[in-house]
Amino acid sequence: MNLGSSNSLAIETEDLTKAFGGRNVVDSLSLHVPAGSIYGFLGPNGSGKTTTIRMILGLVFPDRGTVTLLAAKDPKERRARLSRVGMLVEGPAFYPYLSGYDNLKRFSQIALPAQRHLDHSLSKVSKSAIESALERVGLLEAAGKKYRAYSLGMKQRLSIAAALLWPRELLVLDEPTNGLDPQGIVEVRELMTTLQKQGMTIFVSSHILSEVEIICSNIAVMREGKLLFEGSTQSFRGSLGERFELETADVGLAESILSGLGLVEPGSLVIGHDRITAKLTTEDIARVVAALVKGGVGVRAVGKTSHSLEEAFVNMTGRSSSAR
Template sequence: MTAEAGQDRHDDDPAPQPAVRTASLVKVFRKQRAVDGIDLTVPRGSVFGFLGPNGSGKTTTIRMLLGLSSATSGTIELLGRPMPAALHDVLPRVGALVEGPAFYPYLSGRANLQRFDAADPTSDPRTRRDRVATALERVGLTHAADKKAHAYSLGMKQRLGLANALLAPRDLLVLDEPTNGLDPQGTREVRNLIRSLADDGTTVFVSSHLLAEIEQVCTHAAVMRSGRLVAQGSLDELRATGGRTVTVRTPDVGAAGAVLARLGLAPRRDAGVDTLVADLPADVEPEAVTAALVRADVRVRGLSVGGGTLEDLFVALTGEGFDVAA
């Protein structure tokens, strides 16, 4: 690590430099702007979800971040260093799994990892065997370490790709659809692995179309649409921008409307004659609505809160459906 790389943060700095930062990043393929001027900021130490439908520019962005594809214009910083100028200094500190792993099919999983580790000029051959064994154990592949890679299932290949990314300590881990092909148990193990890496101080950047996974494991997220970044921030911030609504079913519609109005809400009739709906500001909790209705002797048949999820935000920003199943 260079002296400059080791000086990313000083004790008197108000905050560490972002793990990833782009400014006006553009990628043009012929006449198509696959990535259209995005300003992405990934906080150091976060688990960052990178969301968007197929064709939104997620993988193209990741390839530019890692120096696998050149940007048409704009700037990129990884771990506080400019890319691709500092590529050889930065990439040893970055692990990645992009567009599905590729292996030598007739070598075992263990032999594949040993070969990949040997290709790293910074790796110590004296500790290679132990590093490979540790990486295999972390992704749950010790039992299949000596099985030929061509006999691995898709989920096992994903695990082996993760093991390859973890052969050395990483400051940043970039994962493109890391749970692709995994069964529910494997998905849970990868989720726990990501959490443990974050607890150890690694910044984890996860591109995914599974909102349930992102909501369970990520601290921050960004949403891409048609090559543009349409939202980014902490999960709490994003949920708040998605907006919440409260729906009240009651035979006392008039009285309920008056209560909601006193709370600063703007109730409106829904399709049902006994139903009111109102937008719920961030500073008004559903429990306060319930308590106010009870104090006013309003008979409540049902009260529910909608919105405030990544799915709601995604639909509001893009107008598209999204796969929310894990």
């Protein structure tokens, strides 16, 4: 999983760990985000994605481990690099009593003087820069409206506009499609592709794979603070393989027989309401069915399935025998 020297990584974390209330929310996480990629950071809600993003951005202090952001490891240098990072963290947040335009103005006013001594390439953000950022996300007409009057989708767009106020090397987008209608989701996806083509690295988190899968070049999957997979989207698909599927009313019994006889790969067992899927350790399905029948399991149907990426994702992150 070595993706090359750290020089070509936009974000690298090593052994990153954070506990809240005695529970490891992020557990020994090592991520490698290649520069120039669209990196899909996937996992169900509560899997530790947001905490990871907060640690990368310096909002939360890790208990253990390191973060390297745009080749900067020292916290102070890392903070300086943030001016080259656009972001959306856990939804939009602006002052409800200011207009969209005033919010962006405040953001650039407060951000730029603070950054100028860190990064001399930055200059004052002009009125036209604010307007063009608003135009890019289709908010120019609503620029004078108070933020509190914005719809959820408009709020989301405004934070993307804030990330586009000045040139960035990296975009960190936490669930950017939340609250957007299908049309908006498509637009955000197109925007990400465009920005990547301009040379930006895009780190995008989502709990819904299908929304980002199409555009991602790399994928990482998290569950309960642990990294389950990291690699190219292609290798993610390849790792799936064929699965055995059993339909029965006796899922509990079937599970114990399959596990007990060592017929399935440990950890691959996924149990549904009246359905079990798993990776078999043997090619001989007949032998498996015989064992089940002998054990008294009412077998309704068996088969082999080849999963879509979405199903694989659900299988990987959803309820499985190892989580019980």
